[in-house]
Amino acid sequence: QEPTERRTAVPGVATGLAVTGAGGDVLYIEASLADAETGGTGLTLTGQLGDVMKESAHIALSFLRSRGAELELPVTDLRDRGVHLHIPAGAIPKDGPSAGITMTTALASLLSGRKVRTDVAMTGEVSLTGRVLPIGGVKQKLLAADRAGITTVIIPRRNEPDLDDVPAEVLDRLTVHPVGDVREVLKLALEPAEVLVAAA
Amino acid sequence: QEPTERRTAVPGVATGLAVTGAGGDVLYIEASLADAETGGTGLTLTGQLGDVMKESAHIALSFLRSRGAELELPVTDLRDRGVHLHIPAGAIPKDGPSAGITMTTALASLLSGRKVRTDVAMTGEVSLTGRVLPIGGVKQKLLAADRAGITTVIIPRRNEPDLDDVPAEVLDRLTVHPVGDVREVLKLALEPAEVLVAAA
Amino acid sequence: QEPTERRTAVPGVATGLAVTGAGGDVLYIEASLADAETGGTGLTLTGQLGDVMKESAHIALSFLRSRGAELELPVTDLRDRGVHLHIPAGAIPKDGPSAGITMTTALASLLSGRKVRTDVAMTGEVSLTGRVLPIGGVKQKLLAADRAGITTVIIPRRNEPDLDDVPAEVLDRLTVHPVGDVREVLKLALEPAEVLVAAA
Amino acid sequence: QEPTERRTAVPGVATGLAVTGAGGDVLYIEASLADAETGGTGLTLTGQLGDVMKESAHIALSFLRSRGAELELPVTDLRDRGVHLHIPAGAIPKDGPSAGITMTTALASLLSGRKVRTDVAMTGEVSLTGRVLPIGGVKQKLLAADRAGITTVIIPRRNEPDLDDVPAEVLDRLTVHPVGDVREVLKLALEPAEVLVAAA
Amino acid sequence: QEPTERRTAVPGVATGLAVTGAGGDVLYIEASLADAETGGTGLTLTGQLGDVMKESAHIALSFLRSRGAELELPVTDLRDRGVHLHIPAGAIPKDGPSAGITMTTALASLLSGRKVRTDVAMTGEVSLTGRVLPIGGVKQKLLAADRAGITTVIIPRRNEPDLDDVPAEVLDRLTVHPVGDVREVLKLALEPAEVLVAAA
Amino acid sequence: QEPTERRTAVPGVATGLAVTGAGGDVLYIEASLADAETGGTGLTLTGQLGDVMKESAHIALSFLRSRGAELELPVTDLRDRGVHLHIPAGAIPKDGPSAGITMTTALASLLSGRKVRTDVAMTGEVSLTGRVLPIGGVKQKLLAADRAGITTVIIPRRNEPDLDDVPAEVLDRLTVHPVGDVREVLKLALEPAEVLVAAA
C-alpha cells in the first residue's frame, strides 16, 4: 500500500474509510473535470458503485450546485465541464452512503484547486442540505485509518458514542473531529489555496 | 435523534411521518434547486425511493407546474434550475404514496423561500389536482410525531376516523389538522415570508 | 368515498369504471398541463399503471394530436406544455385498455377548459382512429357507478348485449349511452364551455 | 364483429391477417400522424406488440424513408409529424413478422391520403428493400378473411404452394394476389386518390 | 429459394453465409439510408440480431466513419441520413461476429451506389481497423454457398486451413478468396460504378 | 496468430495482456475516431466488454479529457469526433480493470498520430488521476507476451514482487518496465511523431 500522501497530491482526491469483509480500509475518491473544449458533459461514476453510493454522488453534486456559490466555488465549471467520480480499485464492488462527505470534499477540492490534507481521512453520510448523518463501522474505520498512517479523522457528530469502542492507543494517535455539517468538513480537510506570487 | 427544529432550519425541508417495521418514524424531505449557472436540470430523486414514492414526487412537481402560479410561486425556477428531492437516511428503502403532501410542501417552501414550521409534521397522498387522499398507519405516525416533539400534525380528512385509535394523552399534546386539499397544507405549514427591512 | 361531484369540479378530471378483485369501482383520471414557463415537457404517467394502460394514454394523446384540431381543441398546448395523467390511489396497480375513452375525455376536458359532467362515468377501449372497442365487466362497472351516485354511463356499442346481465332496478336508475366513436363520448360527457360575460 | 368497411373508412388503416390460438383472425393496423404544431415526434408503437413485430414497424418506416419519394409520397411528413402505429385490441399480445406489408400499406395510405380498399386483406413479411417474404398460416388466414367478408387477399409469392391447402369453395370466393414486392401491394390495396373538384 | 441475383439487384444488399442448426445457409444483409428530408437519424438494427452481431454493425459503421473518406465514399451521408441494417427473415434470431465484412460491404455498396456482385458471398469478422479475423463453420458455409448457386466466396485468410475439410468437387465449383483486410473484400465484391452516359 | 507488428501498424492500436481460461494471451485494443463530417458522436464500446472493462474505458477517456492538454494531445477531437474502442475477437466476453493503461495508450496513440511500439505489451489498472494500480496474472501474462514475440512489457510498480514467479529464461528475453503513472506508459510505448519532410 502506498502512502496516502501520494494519492492526494493533486486537487480532486479525498481519503475515505470503508468497512470491508476483512475489517476496515482506506479508499480514495478521485474526481476530475473534463476540459471544456473536449466536449465531456454530465456526471460519470465508476468503480463498481452500488445504487446507494451512486445516489451519494448525486447528493454531493446537488449540494454544490445549490450551495457551492456560498462557498465561493466556481460552480459554472459544473455546467461547462463533465464531472467524473471514480473509486479505485475498479473491480471491487462498493456501496453505502458513508462516502457522502468524502465525495463532497473531493469535488470541492477539484473546483477550488485546494488539495485535501494528506493526513486526513473521513466518513459520513451527507444530506442534501449538508448535514452529516451517522454511519456504521466507526471502530474498524479508525483502526484502518491508523494503520494507513492517517492522523486526523472526521466522523459524524452522532457517531461520537462509538469512539468508546476504539482502543485508547489508537485514539491517542488520532485527532478525531466529530462534525454535524459538511461545511465543517471542508474547513478541516482542504488545504489553504496556494498563493501565486507574481514576479515583481 | 436531533431536534426537528434544526432539520427544517432552511427553506426546502419538510417533516413527514412514516410507518416502519418498528412502528412509526419521522422523516425529513429535503429539496434543493441547482443554481441556474451550474447547468443542473431535471428532477433528481435519491434516498432509495420505491416506484410509488417516485411517482409522488412527479405528482408534487406537476401540481406546482400547473397550479404553482396561482399560489404565487416563482415557477420559472422549475424550468431554469434542476430540482433534487432527497430523503435521508440514504441506505434505507422507502416507498408508498403518503409522502405526497410532504414533498409538495418541501418544494413549495423551497420556491417561496418560506421555511416549514418546525413544530409541524404531516402525512397524506396528494392527487394531481391537489386533493389529499387517505393513507395508512395514522396511529403509529402520530405516536412517532409525539415522541419527536412535534406538536402539530396534518392528516387527510378521510383519515379522521382513525384518530379514535390514538391514545387520548397523545391527542392532548397534538393539534391535528384534517385537510382535503394540499393548498390547506401549505397555509398551515409554511411560515410567513420573512420581511426584509431595508435600512433607512 | 367522497361524491364524484367534487372530484370533477375542475377541467381535466373524468370518471372511469374499473373491475377490481372486489367487484367494480369508480376511478378518477386526472390530467394536468404544466405552465409553459415551468419547462415541463412530454407525457408523465403515474398511478402504478401497467403496460396496456400506459399504451391507452399514448393512444389518447395521439388521437388528440392527429384529430384534436378538427375538434377545435388548442392542440399547440400539447407541444408547449408537459402533460401529466394520474390515476389515484397511487399505490394500487391498475391495468387494461378500458380507460381509453376516459383518458381521452380527461385530456379533451383539460385542453378545452370544459368540465366533465359530474353525473357521467364511462368505460371503453379507444382505438387510434377514435373507435370505441368493447371491454369486460360491464355488469360490475354499472353496479359500481350506481353505488357511487352516477346517473349516466357511457359504454361501447358492442357491449350492449351485456346490459342483459345488469339488474333492471339498476338500469332504471341509469341512463346508458352505447357509443361507437370517442367523438360521441366527448359530446355526451363535456359540459358546455363557460361563457365569460364581460362587464359593460 | 363490425364490417371491415367501417374500420378502413379513413386513410391510415389497413386490414391484416393473423394466426391466433383459435385459428385465424383479421386485424386492423391503424396509423396516425400528429399535427406538426402539436409537438408529436418519433415513432410510437402500441397494441402489446412483441419484438419482431416492432421491428417490422421500423422496417416499414425505413422503407418509406428511403423509397417513399420514388412512390411520390410526401415523406417530409415523417420528419415533421410524429407517427403512431396501433393494433387493437390493446390488451392482446401480438408478434411475428407477417404484418410487415400491412404496416407499410397503412403508412403509405396515411401519407398519400388514399384509403385502403375495404375488400382487401393482406399478410406478408417485408424486407428493407421492399421484398415480400413468406409467412405461416396461409390456410387459417384465408379462412378468417373469408369469414370476415373480405374478397381480395394479398399473400407472398413464395406462399403460393400453400393455397393447395385452402378449401376450393373458399378460394372460389376469394381473389388471391401472390406478390413479390411491396410496391405491388400498394398498387393493389390503395384506392385512387380522391379528385377534388373545384367549384367553377 | 429465390436466386441471389434478385436479392442483390440494388445497391445496399450483400450476401453472407451463416451456420444454422441444419448446416449452413446464405443470408442477405440489407442496408438503407433514409432520405435526408424524412428526418431519419442514427442506426437502426433489425432481424432479431444478438449482442455480438449488433456490435459488428457498430464496428462496420465506425470503420466507414473513420476510413470511408480514404475509400472515396460520401461519408457525410452517414451524418445526414439515418442508417438501417436488416437481416431477413425477421423472426429468426441471429448472432455472432462473422457477418462483419458482409455488413461493411452492404454499407459501402449503399454509400457508393455500386451493387454487390450477385455471384459473391462472404464470411468474416471485421475489426475496427479493417482487419478480417477468422470465423467458424467454413465447411458448412461453403456447401451452402454452392447449393445457392454462388460461385465466388470470400473468407478470412486465417481460415485457409479449413478449406482442407471442404469436398474437392465443391471447391472445384467455387473461387475462394482468402483475405486479410476488408478493403480487399470491397475490391472483390463491389461492381464497378455505373457510367452515366449523357446524351449528346 | 499473426505477428503483433501488423496489428499495431496504424496509430490507435495497443497491445494488452489478458488472463484467459487457458493461461495468458495478448489482446489488441483498437481505437478509432469518426471523421467529424460523418456525424459520429460519443463513445462506442464493442468486443463483449463487461461492466468493469467498460468503466476502464470511461476512466481512460476522462483522464485524457482532463489531462490530455498537458500531454499536448489535440483534445478537441474528443468533442468533434465519435470515439470507438473495440477489442477483438468480438464473440469472446472480456472483463476486468487491467486493460486500463492499454486503453489509455490506444487513445493517446490515436489522438497524437504516434504509433504504439510493436515490441511493447502492457497490463495495468489506471486511476482517474493516471496512477497505475496492480493487477493479477503477471506470470501468465508475461509468458503470453514472450510466446507472442513481445520483447518489452509494462507492468504496475506494485506488481514487481510478482516477477519472482516468472521463469528466469522468460525474464531474460523480456525488458520489464514497472511504472506508477500512465504518463510513464505513454513515454515508453508511443513511437516518436513522424517527421514530415517537406520537399524543398
Ligand SMILES: [Ca+2]
Ligand atoms: Ca439497490
Ligand SMILES: [Ca+2]
Ligand atoms: Ca458504543
Ligand SMILES: [Ca+2]
Ligand atoms: Ca413497484
Ligand SMILES: [Ca+2]
Ligand atoms: Ca378507527
Ligand SMILES: [Ca+2]
Ligand atoms: Ca405487460
Ligand SMILES: [Ca+2]
Ligand atoms: Ca349477455
Ligand SMILES: [Ca+2]
Ligand atoms: Ca423477443
Ligand SMILES: [Ca+2]
Ligand atoms: Ca402445401
Ligand SMILES: [Ca+2]
Ligand atoms: Ca449477449
Ligand SMILES: [Ca+2]
Ligand atoms: Ca482443417
Ligand SMILES: [Ca+2]
Ligand atoms: Ca458487473
Ligand SMILES: [Ca+2]
Ligand atoms: Ca510473488
